[in-house]
Amino acid sequence: MSLPVVVLAGFLGAGKTTVLNQLLRSATDVRLGVVVNDFGAVGVDALLVAGWADSTVSLENGCLCCSTDDGTIDELLTRLTTARGPALDAVVIEASGVAEPSAMVRQVLASTVPGVRYGGLVVVVDAVEFETTRLRHTELDDHVAMADVVILTKTDLVPEPDVARVAARCRELNAWAPVVPAAKGRVDPRLLFDARPARQRQLALGEVVTDPADHAEHVxxxxxxxxxxxxxxLDPRAFVRFLDARPSGVFRVKxxxxxxxxxFGQRYLLQTVGAAVRFERSAWPRGSARxxxxVLIGAGLDEAELLRGLRACVHEGEPLDDDLAMMGVLRSTED
Incomplete structure (x- = not known):
């Protein structure tokens, strides 16, 4: 399975450092590699162990961190993916507050590091200073428009109608990307990437959002x-139409x-992160049910409507003898 590389972007003060720290602190089920522009500007210092300069950093929770000051993205991705220890589940690249996210995305897309793939652009937006930031940085609208996921921070500091107004404006700029509220920067990392299942164990689909202990404060x-x-x-044409029309409240489909x-009888692993859709072709495990x-993950989901849409994709007749029917799937497929 390929390693997703997620670009985390946002203007200075938007709260992306808080989001990054919360991802690291809550990543109990995932092992993250983190690339940051400048250690001094990122509040992960309390998590770092001694001896981090000019090298890959081991964090207390088993994650790894390194700085873009030390080399190109490919060099850093190679450093992270070849480090000793268990394999990473995902890499997060934290862009500086003045970086152009499209440039970071292009570097990831052009990467020649084996086994890595672009996992999406996550743009952090400040719910408190949204309009002020737009006046100061007119390119904010472009950043939101190209995002795969928009994380709305500081939603605990403004009235609910104002949060709804900012979310609505973000959806006007980008009808595809889910707008995820993140009070105090808290985002469940499993909305962006998955843990690799332990050997000889397959995660149940519900485990993506279900914890053995039911704690009300968990993200x-x-x-x-x-x-x-x-x-x-499933009929592939109908299923692609379903994915294209999924409501913004659906953050992930997997x-x-x-x-x-x-x-085309292979098994297709589906992963969506916001607007980004990825299929990965593989064989069916021996003895598994074909x-x-x-599982669809989000907020305010209309379960009946989603299930109705998925059932409409089911094909019960003879197999379709039409290679072109798979074109929409194959465009987003990795081997």
Whole structure:
């Protein structure tokens, strides 16, 4: 499975350092590699162990960190992915407050490091200073427009109608990306990437947002999950239309898909992070049920409507003899 590289961007003061710290502190189920522009500007210092200068840094929770001051993105990704210890689950690149996120995205897309892939652009927006920031930085609208996920910070500091107004403006700028509220920078890391399952153990779909202990203050309690299973394969054209039209409240869709097209019987792993959609082709494990299993994660989800839309994608007749039906899937497929 390829390693997702997520770009975390936002203007100075938007709260992306807080988001990064919260991701690190709550990453109990994932092992993250973190690339930051400048250690001095990022509040991970309390998590660092001695001897970090000019090298990969080991953090207390098993994550790794390094600085873009020391080399190009490819050099740093190589350093992180070849470090000793368990494999990473994801890499987060924290862009400086003055960096152009599109430049960071281009570097990741152009990366030649084996096994890594672009995992999406996450743009942090300050709910308190939204309009002021837009006046000071007119490019904010462009950053929101290109985002795969928009994280709305400091939502605990402004009245709910103002939060709704900022969220609505972000959706006007980008109809595809979910707008995720993050009071005090708290975002469940599993909304952006997944842990690698332990050997000989397959995670149940519900585990993505379900904890053995039901603690009301845990971040995952802020989100809903809708699960879907079908023994019959899906019509790929209908399923791509469903993904394209999914509401902004759906932050993630993940799981395994079986398609009803002759010659395309492989298992397709689906991962969406906001607007970004990725399929990964693989073989069905021996003895496994060849069924479509999906979980949709978000806030304020209309479960009945989502399930209705997914059931409309089910194909119960003879396999489709039409290679072109898979074009929408293949455009987003990695081998």
């Amino acid at each position: 995952h309690t802020l989100y809903d999950a809708v699960e879907f299973r079908s023994e019959h394969p 799981g395994f898909v079986r398609f009803a097209v002759e010659g 069924a479509t299993e999906l």
